[in-house]
Amino acid sequence: MKHLASTRIAAALGFALTNTTLLAAEPHVHGAGTLQLVLEGDSLNAELRLSAMDVVGFEHAPREAKHKEAVKKAVAMLKDSRKVLALPDAAQCTAAPGAVESELLEDGHAAGYKHDKHDKHDKHEAGHDHADGEAHADFEVTYRFDCRRPETLKQIKTLLFQQLPRLERLDVEMVTPAGQRSQRLVPGQDTITLP
């Protein structure tokens, strides 16, 4: 038993350390999302992470009809890449539908949640087990664009701030053949400039 406790502490410590030094996957912060873009060849890959709080306004498993409805609407919005990122027409990109993952989805990790109290407990356990160290609920969306003229991709506008009023900032990390760059977007300054 004692042994078990100490491994737990060690795990928790390791978890804390991971979170402070992780750059790519910032810890779960309400109001702040991350977007990672990689442009290689003709394809632009994007990975978006948002806290469920910013997307739907709650982080527990949706039980009531209105919560379920909110999640459904959010997923539909996030899937539609045109509602998230506005790529310049000149680049002539076609988008595959975004792949949305979240603990709040019925087929996701959250399927087993029942009671609030249990919820919390479960989530903490899940936090340790999860590679990403999530103790809350997140939305992760991956997009892929195939562009005929990727060299004209210089600026990308994000429409997320209009869609998600709770979102206060979006930290963007980009990797293109021209280099690596990061940029912080806030409402009003919502255009990504690629290197």
Added chain:
Amino acid sequence: MAILTLAGKSLWSRRLTSALVVLAIALSVTLLLGVERLRTQARASFANTLSGTDLIVGARGGPINLLLYSVFRIGDPTNNVNWTSYRTLAAHPQVAWTVPLSLGDSHRGFRVLGTSRDYFQHYRYGRNQPLRLAEGREFEDVFDAVLGAEVADRLGYRLDQSIVIAHGAGEVSFALHDDKPFRVVGVLARTGTPVDQTMHVSLEGIEAIHVDWRGGAPVPGMRLSAEQVRQLDLTPKTITAFLVGLKSKTAIFRLQREINEFSAEPLLAILPGLTLQQLWDLMGLAENALLVVSGLVVLVGLTVMLAALLTGLNERRREMAILRAVGARPGQIFALVLGESLTLALAGAALGVLLLQGALLLAGPALQARLGLAIAGWPPSGHELALLAGVLGCGALAGLFPAWRAYRYSVADGMTIRI
């Protein structure tokens, strides 16, 4: 036009004061542009040091710290990376190449870097430029060393010279690996990056000079000769960090996450470009402070001009009165004084630009050698031109006050003066 000629002649008649004013403005402009240039070029120089590397992996700690010690040889690592972890990650299906880096020893103030021959193949700087050997060859033997251009230049080393590595990173060290000297087999062409200040040896070489050391000192009674050491297994147990190139950049963030969650040992993977940007964000405050200070110095320069013009007006009451008497309108007097201040500011700015070019021409080679900073003086950037325009604008603004005084008092003042 006549007014401008008159302004020029008037300034010429007071050339000593004018020259001093121009000099004051010029020096302040030199400082302002110099700070701006150093700032932007230092950034460019840092950005040029490493290219083509997707990730840098080291022991877990601060990302900026990892970038500084692994690439710029500034500061020290917090911990090492196990050889087995390195081999595991190097064999990752997404990884195209890796370059191990082992730091910690020095040679007369220059860092010694233990690495593999992949370093010469995959290390890129500037715009994806590879390293080039100016003479000699890459290291092959355990005790071969390849010098950076600056190391060879400053210490006057040639091929086949035998050199002794010191333990630790200090300029002066009492713990020498003098029983196992290295031989210079190659010298790299100049790159303008910290590579120039580095001595490169193989990882086995680093291991070899430490096999009979424990805890930072030689083990008494256990001195192995270079020949005996060669017989041992010289696979290193740890390295300091390693550079990673990916097969496809699409995997970069995924691999970064994977490495950061590496279970065998706490590791940190950074994207060098992003981390460099973080560093600049930190430095931004200090840079802006410098820029503000140099801007204030320009204001001081312009104040000197203002003082000189106002004092001059006192001495030129008669001149103004005579100009009025021969038919100059008050507006023309106003234009005359304003023209003078503009001429002074313009001359000061021009001289300042020239001074900066001269200073960079003189100090450039030293900066390149000592700091690995390549600073180009010409052409001025858009931002610098904007700063210059700002200086001229302030000059004109400062000239308004004496011009207004001259306009206002030219007649009454000149006629009632007692001499």
